Amino acid sequence: xxxxxxxxxxxxxxxSYEIANNxxxxxIIFLHGWGSNKEIMRNSFAKYLDNFKLLFIDLPGxxxxxxxxxxxxxxxxxxxxxxxxxxxxxxxxxxGHSFGGKVALLLNPDILVLLSSAGILNKKSLKTRxxxxxxxxxxxxxxxxxxxxxxxxxxxxxxxxxxxxLKNVVDEDFSEYFKKFKKxxxxxxxxxxxxxxxxxxxxxxxxxxxxxxxxxxxxxxxxLNNAKQICNDFKEDI
Numbered sequence: 001x002x003x004x005x006x007x008x009x010x011x012x013x014x015x016s017y018e019i020a021n022n023x024x025x026x027x028i029i030f031l032h033g034w035g036s037n038k039e040i041m042r043n044s045f046a047k048y049l050d051n052f053k054l055l056f057i058d059l060p061g062x063x064x065x066x067x068x069x070x071x072x073x074x075x076x077x078x079x080x081x082x083x084x085x086x087x088x089x090x091x092x093x094x095x096g097h098s099f100g101g102k103v104a105l106l107l108n109p110d111i112l113v114l115l116s117s118a119g120i121l122n123k124k125s126l127k128t129r130x131x132x133x134x135x136x137x138x139x140x141x142x143x144x145x146x147x148x149x150x151x152x153x154x155x156x157x158x159x160x161x162x163x164x165x166l167k168n169v170v171d172e173d174f175s176e177y178f179k180k181f182k183k184x185x186x187x188x189x190x191x192x193x194x195x196x197x198x199x200x201x202x203x204x205x206x207x208x209x210x211x212x213x214x215x216x217x218x219x220x221x222x223x224l225n226n227a228k229q230i231c232n233d234f235k236e237d238i
Contacts, residue, residue: 033098190222
């Protein structure tokens with residue numbers, strides 16, 4: 001594991017990363033999802049892509065990478081862009097899981113590999129809408145502290161900075177960014193994903209004209225049990 005110091009908007013970020021197969025020329029960049037880290041990507045994919053250099057990154061606030069203040073997805077992309085430039089790594093191929101898919105999209109690689117990517121807004125259930133409305137009603141009386149009583153599993157254990165970051169990124173609609181992406185995209189999805197449903201995969205595939213969609217057994221972390229097949233399909237698809 002290594003770290004690289006990046007300065008963005010006068011704030012210092014220490015970005016933790018790991019490189020595998022450093023003797024190879026062509027590099028694949030891996031960006032994990034919300035609440036995860038580079039290890040889950042490395043453990044899934046490293047052994048099946050030994051003909052590529054592999055760069056696994058902890059996004060700011062996750063794993064061993066620092067965060068200074070609340071960020072949005074565009075700011076995440078700016079920080080990672082500065083980081084890649086500092087390492088002299090070309091943005092040719094990027095794998096992005098879930099939240100990492102949105103960051104990868106903004107980085108505009110030559111080949112974008114989306115693993116159950118976030119970025120499509122789905123209508124919230126009646127229960128969730130009621131919960132949000134009730135929270136907003138009580139917030140003026142009890143302050144931010146009341147959020148823990150309404151928290152989903154995504155916010156459990158988060159400090160204030162990461163909670164504010166989650167609020168910034170959770171309801172971003174990236175439909176227009178998907179429509180504007182003109183390069184090659186490979187869209188891989190778990191058919192039993194309940195975090196980002198398979199209908200989102202079909203929407204993204206319809207938005208990105210130069211794309212290919214593959215569906216696998218599994219949930220939001222379908223790649224954990226399908227990494228070998230995904231890597232074989234990836235080599236075929238590129």
